[in-house]
Amino acid sequence: MVWSTTPGRLSHLAADTRAQRSTLAGMSDSRLLRIGTRNSPMALAQAERVRAMLADRHPDVTVEVRSMSTSGDRWLGDLAVLGGKGAFTKEVDAALLNGDVDLAVHCVKDVPGDRPAPAGTVLAAYLARDDVRDCLVHPGGLRIEQLPAGARVGTSAVRRVAQLALHWPDLVPVPIRGNANSRLAKLDAGEAYDALLLAVSGLQRIGQADRITHPIDVDSMIPAVGSGTLVLQCRDDDTRTRDLAASLNDPRTWRETMAERTMLHILQGNCHSPIAALARTEPDGRLGLRARVISLDGKTVLDVHEWAADPITLGTSVAAALLRQGARELLDLPTHGSA
Template structure:
């Protein structure tokens, strides 16, 4: 594809543009004769500032971007993989998953380890998060703390912490790392086998049309087998449980040699009921492992949580 110009669709947020820049650099490093043109798109999640559970489900930050690819206005798109819906947009596919960034959630505010920070917060302290999963995990760990709706870009959130609008905040490590704000934020990572991150956190999903063989071949050079396998198992887990913004759901996969070790979590927003399980299996069986783990979670009582929250899994 010598001399080719490819249009890359992305949201216009600071983090999304950074992820687009990372993707562009990976492409041009592998294919120096390719030029990338960025096409920014406003999504429902960008325009609607209500809590995610009120807006309705996943796809808030991806659907409009996917449409640019599906309808031919862009050759590819890059997403935070955790934002993708269970089903990829019509006619599209995940063409590449580059090496993954840190997957953990972090707590920002206070000092010391994550557990030190959690335990030292006084009763009634205000903790910022926009995620029902983080709310459920916080309620399980410290039911005496107050969760505060907390949206905005990273700079805005750090400012709110510094100004005392909240006492601490729960954020994704990946966004802080990608934006080069680790020292400013001073985050403390939470153990992902207990404080289980959402499926796909820390991964970039590069999407293209399923029938665009030239672009698919070009993007294949960016695909990292370990990142692909961990994303596949986590998405299979979420798909089996029909994960949405109304169900506190987490999945964390690690590569150990030629095997995957995977932790799954489902919780109740009240923090009174949480189910975790862990299984392992061969790298080649990623999807099957994700489904098996989801089945174990269901059998362990996850079906009761799903029934109550209206997220009953696909039978």
């Protein structure tokens, strides 16, 4: 594991801390909160956002960011070989459980939806959701409907591949791995890809929003469960950190995420499942959940949109409707390389 430390507020708090040490002897540890994150540029930006939010609301707490590489970042082959999405969270989970860090920041999209959070940890708070849309990045500035037939679009997400096939069957999805920065570099190299599909929120977080040439409407390209949402995870017996995390929770995002992830859990979706879903709070306060399960060729589309007051009821009902329409058959298709 590779560690690096960002001192954050440490430097300008040093004088205060020294002054307090005589009166608060032995309490300095309880004023330190260590955030663990994978070390991709996007993950570091996310952790820094949380550090700044905590430092702003809790000036008495010193927050540090500790980054580490994950197997998902190191392995650039098929993720199925590593057993799925946990590839990006496993090392951070371990650091949290053994007490090296106190808080982990994850994209909800990368947190496995087919099993509970690792034993001993809790998903304690959800930050207010960012832009949920996927977007096209095209070096010539084109929108997706302007791409010529045969254009090669870099994406490995089955959800994006299936919805490309559904709406733009003349485009050719080409697998691509690596973090968003390295994908942009591959696009710019100009050999393998004509355009990319990426998340708007991710590009914003790494300061590359100016590369977006077309944010695609959510009815054409329904996002992934948890898109644009950051979640804070801590040890379930660490009440101090749970309280700090809870101070950043956005109740509306929490409710929307519960609906989407309840559905995903019932469908037992993983990163090879062509599942798209978006929960949204309507002006009247009810929650709507729109979901699609799609065959990779885009020819079979199950589409459900329901509304309810309770997120668990809603997620359950949408999953049940998808299963009645035959979702199991689309989801159980063998995927290349997975067990």
